[in-house]
Amino acid sequence: MRLLYSNENRLIVANFRNIVESAGIEVTLKNEFAAGGMGGLPPLEVWPELWVVNDADYERAKTLIESSLGAKSTVPWRCTNCGEDNDPSFEACWKCGHEPESLCNRARHKKNHR
Ligand SMILES: [Zn+2]
Structure with missing residues (x-):
């Protein structure tokens, strides 16, 4: 299992999970409901994390995320x-x-x- 993506915004992470899952890649979300629930840890430590279950899918999932990120804005x-x-x-x-x-x-x- 490999960490694919992490962001403080749970909605963004969930969005990427949908994108990767719809491509047929098995992923799992960690820390999804951790915000405010982990006593003593600062929020930065408990960002939701998107993990690829099969390492073999990692590169493909990474490409999906990157192309999705790049599609938002590519020009100054x-x-x-x-x-x-x-x-x-x-x-x-x-x-x-x-x-x-x-x-x-x-x-x-x-x-x-x-
Ligand atoms: Zn200005």
């Missing part, structure tokens, strides 16, 4: 407030803290569908 975005170019992994402008329009739109889009 330009801050509409100060005009600075930002790395796609930044959720807000590193210079002025302004959030890009695309992220705002995405959040709004989600709400409309709930």
